[in-house]
Amino acid sequence: TYVVTDNCIACKYTDCVEVCPVDCFYEGENMLVIHPDECIDCGVCEPECPADAIRPDTEPDMDAWVEFNRQYALVW
Ligand code: SF4
Numbered sequence: 001t002y003v004v005t006d007n008c009i010a011c012k013y014t015d016c017v018e019v020c021p022v023d024c025f026y027e028g029e030n031m032l033v034i035h036p037d038e039c040i041d042c043g044v045c046e047p048e049c050p051a052d053a054i055r056p057d058t059e060p061d062m063d064a065w066v067e068f069n070r071q072y073a074l075v076w
Helices: 015-019 063-075
Strands: 002-004 025-027 032-034 054-056
Touching: 002 063, 015 025, 032 063
Parallel strands: none
Antiparallel strands: 002 032, 002 054, 025 032
């Protein structure tokens, strides 16, 4: 899965949301998150992010971000 990290905070671009084929972005007041169970790992959103905030969970130390994204995807 891909998840959104802190570089997203206060970024106003939503190009990532537009390109996602499964609509798994959720928008809060200050940032977006990806529902990690709905993401199909296609990767098309990553290059659309001007803030480099969208990262694959295969990078080191991503567990907390996966949980953060899952938690807020459910409430937003
Ligand atoms: Fe959507 Fe693909 Fe990005 Fe996952 S990797 S959030 S499915 S665009």
